Amino acid sequence: MDNPTEICGFIHNVSPLKKSSKSTYFDSVVQTADDTNIRAICFSPKKQSDLQTRSKASSPVKLTNFRIQENGHSKTILMDNRGQVAETKVSFSPKAIPQTDNIASLSGVHLQQVITLKAKVTHMGATKKQSPQAML
Secondary structure: OOOOOEEEEEEEOOOOOEEOOOOEEEEEEEEOOOOOEEEEEEOOHHHHHHHHHHHHOOOOEEEEOOEEEEEOOEEEEEEOOOOEEEEOOOOOOOOOOOOOOOHHHHHHOOOOOOOOOOOOOOOOOOOOOOOHHHHO
């Protein structure tokens, strides 16, 4: 998957619309034939309901007109208004992919609220001590 012109698979975990200072976007996960799960970020809010419907129906899709952003060992699909989502057929079945949230989603947690956090270490750097007050 060096520089694909299309990706076929199943859409999972379509997020609600999110706003940054520059744009509105949502993200999801694309399950491909080789069992790779690729994060996808879409900057076209009107595609969110379509992908949500296809995700709930476990309908396979073909994505075209996107960019791949590589960050170390991970890849992210970036789509905008030019990105195309079409119905297709694939030779594999959808698998359940657990919902994941990023650390930024913790800003909505209330003080004293108990949460469960499961994380995957993707990069190790220098050790740094952090006080609990600085994290709030």
